[in-house]
Amino acid sequence: EPEVTQTPSHQVTQMGQEVILRCVPISNHLYFYWYRQILGQKVEFLVSFYNNEISEKSEIFDDQFSVERPDGSNFTLKIRSTKLEDSAMYFCATKDREGYGYTFGSGTRLTVV
Amino acid sequence: RKEVEQDPGPFNVPEGATVAFNCTYSNSASQSFFWYRQDCRKEPKLLMSVYSSGNEDGRFTAQLNRASQYISLLIRDSKLSDSATYLCVVIYTGGFKTIFGAGTRLFVKA
Numbered sequence: 001e002p003e004v005t006q007t008p009s010h011q012v013t014q015m016g017q018e019v020i021l022r023c024v025p026i027s028n029h030l031y032f033y034w035y036r037q038i039l040g041q042k043v044e045f046l047v048s049f050y051n052n053e054i055s056e057k058s059e060i061f062d063d064q065f066s067v068e069r070p071d072g073s074n075f076t077l078k079i080r081s082t083k084l085e086d087s088a089m090y091f092c093a094t095k096d097r098e099g100y101g102y103t104f105g106s107g108t109r110l111t112v113v
Numbered sequence: 114r115k116e117v118e119q120d121p122g123p124f125n126v127p128e129g130a131t132v133a134f135n136c137t138y139s140n141s142a143s144q145s146f147f148w149y150r151q152d153c154r155k156e157p158k159l160l161m162s163v164y165s166s167g168n169e170d171g172r173f174t175a176q177l178n179r180a181s182q183y184i185s186l187l188i189r190d191s192k193l194s195d196s197a198t199y200l201c202v203v204i205y206t207g208g209f210k211t212i213f214g215a216g217t218r219l220f221v222k223a
Contacts, residue, residue: 033211043157043200043213056209091156101147101202102211104156 002026006092006105013112016081021108023075023092031095032075033102034067036060036088043091049075082112114139117203119214127222130191134217136201137183145204146177148186150197151216157200160186191221 005024013019025032034046047057049067066078075094079086089109093102119136126132138146146163161168163175163184174187188195201214 031209035211035213042215043151045211045213048209048211050209058210089154100145101149101159101162104158106156 002103004092004094004103004105006090006108008108009106010109011111013082013110015084015112018078018080019082019110021077021079021090021092021110023077023094023105024073025075025092025094026096026103029094029096029103031097031102032067032069033093034077035091035093035104037091037107038088046077079110082110084112086110087112116140116212117201117214119199119201119217121215121217123218123220125220125222126191128191128193130221131187131189132191132219133188134186134199134201134219135183136185136214137181138201138203138212139182140203140205140212141182142206143182143203144206146184147202147204148173148175148184149200149202149213151200152197157202157213160199188219191219193221193223195219196221 007022032049037043045058047061048055069075089107091107092105095102117138148160149157150160151157163177165177167176172189176185198216198218200216203212
């Protein structure tokens with residue numbers, strides 16, 4: 001079964017540092033998403049990306065965050081100047097067409113200390 | 114009012130029981146609906162899509178009521194392996210913004 005691959009699985013970073021979370025989508029998928037889940041809380045939508053641009057973003061996705069697809073395969077989430085409250089599990093999800101459900105990667109656990 | 118609301122549970126049921134979860138959504142522009150399952154500290158996994166006509170996948174039945182803005186999930190003949198958190202997911206028209214419910218926890222006991 002095709003998988004969405006995320007790296008690293010766990011990242012520890014110091015407050016104020018920049019982190020880049022990476023995702024390799026399923027090869028024929030066209031829609032890409034980032035979600036986060038703070039421990040014990042619900043999954044929250046961050047951003048969607050389609051046709052090489054952001055299609056929708058939530059209130060959480062402020063100037064601290066950015067996404068790109070630098071080489072046509074990887075899909076990255078950059079968090080600048082991390083804060084303690086950015087500690088969460090970050091999930092990448094992809095799908096191949098509208099109206100269908102997403103396939104999630106196994107997530108990156110980000111810990112900001 | 115929350116955009117997507119679920120009873121957090123937990124639901125504690127014996128093996129073989131039938132259990133039903135409901136989820137309500139507030140935005141009538143919502144377009145697509147899904148149930149996901151999430152095991153502890155794992156990623157959500159798609160369980161099934163939800164259609165107005167209702168759909169069934171083995172022991173699982175999902176139903177959408179657009180007029181009342183709720184979706185439901187019925188699990189028959191519960192197995193120990195059904196123990197998980199069940200997430201209601203709503204996608205807005207346009208297909209991009211997605212709202213997850215906070216999830217309903219299910220424990221199936223032997």
